[in-house]
Amino acid sequence: MINRTKTNRNFSVVVLSSSGGSNFQALANRQEQNGFVINLLICDRDCDALSKADRLRIPKLLIEKKRYPKTLFRLIDQSIPEDTDLIVLAGFLSIIDREFCRKWQNKIINIHPSLLPKYGGKGMMGVKVQEAVMRAEETEAGCTVHYVNEIIDGGDIIAQKVIAVDYNESPWELGGRVHKEENELLPKVVGMLAKQRKSR
Ligand code: GRF
Numbered sequence: 023m024i025n026r027t028k029t030n031r032n033f034s035v036v037v038l039s040s041s042g043g044s045n046f047q048a049l050a051n052r053q054e055q056n057g058f059v060i061n062l063l064i065c066d067r068d069c070d071a072l073s074k075a076d077r078l079r080i081p082k083l084l085i086e087k088k089r090y091p092k093t094l095f096r097l098i099d100q101s102i103p104e105d106t107d108l109i110v111l112a113g114f115l116s117i118i119d120r121e122f123c124r125k126w127q128n129k130i131i132n133i134h135p136s137l138l139p140k141y142g143g144k145g146m147m148g149v150k151v152q153e154a155v156m157r158a159e160e161t162e163a164g165c166t167v168h169y170v171n172e173i174i175d176g177g178d179i180i181a182q183k184v185i186a187v188d189y190n191e192s193p194w195e196l197g198g199r200v201h202k203e204e205n206e207l208l209p210k211v212v213g214m215l216a217k218q219r220k221s222r
Contacts, residue, residue, distance in 0.1 A: 033058040033107045033216035038098070041113030043071025045133055048205035049110065049212060050078045056213025057220070061106070064098055066116045087116050095119035108215060111170060112208065115147075123172050130170035131215075133208050135200045137182055138166040142175030152193035152200065163187050163196055165204045167211045181214075183207045 035058050037046050046063060053059055063075040066087040075082035085097050099122055102109065111118075111132040123130065134142055136151045146154070155163050164184040169177035183203045187196060 031105075033212075033219055034103070034105065035060045035108045035110055035212060036062045036064065036102050036106050037071075037110045037112050038064050038066070038114040039069065039071040039112050040065060040067050040115040041069050041071060043069065043074040043113070044201065044205055045110075045112035045208050046071050047074050047078070049112065049209050050074075050080060052209035052213070056209050056216060058108075058212050058216040061103065062101070064101060066094060066098075066114065071113070095122040098122070099125065107219060108212065110208070110212060117144075117174065118170055118172075120172050123170060127171075128169060131167055131180065131211070132170050132175070132177070133204050134166050134168065134175050135197065135204060136166065137162065137164045137184060138168060138175055138179060142166075144174050146175070149193050149197055152196040155187065156189070156193055156196065160187055163200055165200050165207055167207060181207060181211050 037049060037060055039046050050060055060080050063071060063080055063082040065072055065084050068084065072082055072084060083101055085094060087094050090097055094116060109126055109130045111130065136142060136155065141151050141154050152163060162184050164182055166179055166182045168179045171177040185199060185203060
């Protein structure tokens with residue numbers, strides 16, 4: 023019997039970034055094998071992710087936060103196709119607006135370089151995260167993919183990757199290893215969500 027709820031339409035993804043774009047690149051590299059397609063990259067500032075989009079031939083948009091501090095999320099929202107299945111925050115630094123969050127509820131995910139709920143929240147970014155991990159003498163570090171709600175880094179956790187902390191390393195080196203794990207985890211999670219949608 024034909025399952026009429028199934029659709030052959032691609033699982034469509036929009037990526038938001040403010041940074042180097044290694045997670046965006048990792049997603050782009052694995053989109054075909056994981057059953058999703060990145061339709062658009064939106065950046066809120068000039069950053070390396072933009073030139074990666076050029077090389078990957080993925081449409082991109084720069085909506086600068088400094089030019090549109092009050093209307094940033096309205097403009098971002100207007101640029102996202104209504105039938106988008108998932109918005110992926112990959113190194114996106116602007117704090118998500120409540121209205122945007124509500125509109126796209128359960129359709130926004132974020133990647134964070136710690137084992138949430140530890141070492142998340144405002145200001146917890148970059149090397150600060152791994153510095154805090156090492157200061158607390160944690161034995162484990164890692165990364166988390168989670169749904170985005172109005173609480174910074176506070177939405178439901180979808181997946182985590184745990185690695186051992188090596189105290190011969192600097193926080194920067196630990197951060198580098200976590201970053202590599204992020205690049206593996208994020209495409210897998212998006213692939214998993216695409217698969218779930220298709221089997222519904
Ligand atoms: C990653 O560490 C991610 O967890 C954090 O911002 C960083 C972005 O890295 N939210 P990249 O730009 O994807 O390389």
